[in-house]
């Protein structure tokens with residue numbers, strides 16, 4: 001057993017392997033959440049098999065690191081199977097994660113998010129992977145659920161993206177007697193590397209000297225900094241509470257208008273926000289109950305919004 005303490009992390013992690021280091025296969029490793037997670041996995045001593053259809057950022061950041069093997073592969077292709085070995089832990093992040101892309105091309109969203117996940121599950125079973133950790137979303141919930149949202153609230157997505165993520169969850173649960181899983185339903189993730197959506201798009205516009213645009217503004221979301229998401233991913237890879245689903249958020253409701261104001265303040269900008277009419281598909285109120293993740297996973301969000309935004313700008 002190796003006991004490894006992360007230099008910047010919040011916790012001590014035990015990594016147990018049969019003499020060797022514990023391997024984690026990360027799909028979608030070249031993406032926003034993937035890159036942050038791979039960096040921390042390497043910091044705490046895992047061997048990482050980083051998989052993505054595009055690997056340019058992985059190559060720039062991690063090429064030459066003997067603990068990080070980078071593979072350009074599609075989770076839907078046969079050759080993906082050769083990348084998973086018995087006993088591996090698999091963190092499955094690869095997806096079509098944007099609402100607009102999923103809405104405009106539902107076939108592609110089903111192919112990647114549903115069939116892709118099913119492929120990952122079946123390979124994990126065949127190769128006797130130790131567990132599957134899956135990045136799901138608050139978009140699986142019905143917009144009429146009681147607030148704060150608990151994990152047992154009704155799942156009735158009203159977006160193509162949410163529907164495909166729900167279907168992926170269902171396949172994982174369907175095979176749960178053959179493959180231990182942990183499903184993490186992330187809140188609204190923001191951080192360095194995501195320059196779209198609230199926070200990312202606001203900062204980008206402000207940097208360009210343009211007014212940030214908000215739609216409505218009163219609607220709230222549960223904003224969670226990507227470093228807290230990384231913490232949750234690592235805890236899920238080690239928890240003994242497998243076959244469980246967890247909400248991963250800050251448990252704080254923040255309005256889009258307040259988020260935009262924080263961005264303007266952090267940028268010390270004189271610009272004001274441009275307010276456009278609210279969009280029908282935004283949840284009016286969204287905030288998580290995270291007590292299950294706190295109690296069973298030991299998850300504790302460390303970053304409030306203003307500190308997270310300052311950290312992005314550093």
Ligand SMILES: NC(=O)c1ccc[n+]([C@@H]2O[C@H](COP(=O)([O-])OP(=O)(O)OC[C@H]3O[C@@H](n4cnc5c(N)ncnc54)[C@H](O)[C@@H]3O)[C@@H](O)[C@H]2O)c1
Pocket residue numbers: 027028029030031032033034051052053054073074075076092093094095096097112116135136137138185186187188189190
């Ligand atoms: N960012 C958020 O706010 C958020 C919120 C909730 C859930 N999630 C989930 O977290 C995960 C990661 O999201 P992200 O924000 O990092 O997205 P991202 O788009 O930055 O990363 C996804 C990665 O998956 C890769 N990919 C897509 N199709 C693939 C395929 N067929 N084979 C291999 N790789 C493929 C892409 O190239 C990309 O690098 C997704 O599953 C997403 O649904 C994200």
